Amino acid sequence: MNPRRPSSRNKYAVPAVEQMLDIVEYLAQNHRGYGITELARALGISTNGVFRILKCLTERGYVEVDPAGGYRLGTKFFTLGMQLYARFDLRRRARPHLEQLCEQSGETAQLYSLQEDHALVLDCVTPAASSFIQVLPGSRMEIHASAFSKAVLAFLPEDEARRRLPRKLVALTPHTVTDREKLFEEFARTRASGLAYDREGYMLGIFCIGAPVFNVNSEPVAGLGLTGLVSVSHPDKQLALEQAILTCAERISRDIGYGGGLFEEFRKQRRFA
Numbered sequence: 001m002n003p004r005r006p007s008s009r010n011k012y013a014v015p016a017v018e019q020m021l022d023i024v025e026y027l028a029q030n031h032r033g034y035g036i037t038e039l040a041r042a043l044g045i046s047t048n049g050v051f052r053i054l055k056c057l058t059e060r061g062y063v064e065v066d067p068a069g070g071y072r073l074g075t076k077f078f079t080l081g082m083q084l085y086a087r088f089d090l091r092r093r094a095r096p097h098l099e100q101l102c103e104q105s106g107e108t109a110q111l112y113s114l115q116e117d118h119a120l121v122l123d124c125v126t127p128a129a130s131s132f133i134q135v136l137p138g139s140r141m142e143i144h145a146s147a148f149s150k151a152v153l154a155f156l157p158e159d160e161a162r163r164r165l166p167r168k169l170v171a172l173t174p175h176t177v178t179d180r181e182k183l184f185e186e187f188a189r190t191r192a193s194g195l196a197y198d199r200e201g202y203m204l205g206i207f208c209i210g211a212p213v214f215n216v217n218s219e220p221v222a223g224l225g226l227t228g229l230v231s232v233s234h235p236d237k238q239l240a241l242e243q244a245i246l247t248c249a250e251r252i253s254r255d256i257g258y259g260g261g262l263f264e265e266f267r268k269q270r271r272f273a
Helices: 015-029 036-043 047-059 075-105 147-153 158-164 180-193 235-255 262-270
Strands: 063-065 071-073 108-115 118-125 140-142 196-199 206-214 220-229
Touching (some): 015 071, 036 047, 047 063, 075 108, 075 235, 147 180, 147 196, 147 220, 158 180, 206 235, 220 235, 235 262
Antiparallel strands (some): 108 118, 108 220, 118 140, 196 206
């Protein structure tokens, strides 16, 4: 048996939550069913407390009762784990393509996923240059102002995209789109071209171009693209970058099982060869 870890002592501690996590971690480390009294004795929690926590976890599918009457972790944890694995597997598969995009363009390449009403930076590859823009993986970004999150929102069902957007679209710069309907007009253009833009809407002086990544079910699971100074938007340079971004997005999508024809349509719309 593993002794219970001392709970962290701070003003934000929630004893019931800490006890629940102690139970979950204990069951995860010991792969058999445990009775209520056994868990209470091992973890130093009252039997009533263990019973109430296990009852709640069982009702939610996180714990199940084995044939002998013992409690063990349920399939809901496996489902959550696979969702987390899929996210990090996407990052692993995308990395070499992002590196190639960064090297080819000389700009910072990024990969985002959506997390409810925010965007999460999964990866960021920076160029070998004396100056560049970097965003730390794990950072949470405003969902309505980033080209990479907008590339995903555009391909979600409209009701889901509306649900994910915050009630108020905060103006991060004078160029941020804060009108909800104008944002959905922008999404319509993205669905036609496969490209989303941040024209100094997140930070003054910064221009981003994004494209969606689709999974085996043709669902948008991430947005990727390039971040640079406003010089990126020069017409002669932008066209080549857009083509490179769509190529990168398609390669990653194919790597994770996408078999649809959207990227061919995007290229026709943009008149890429």
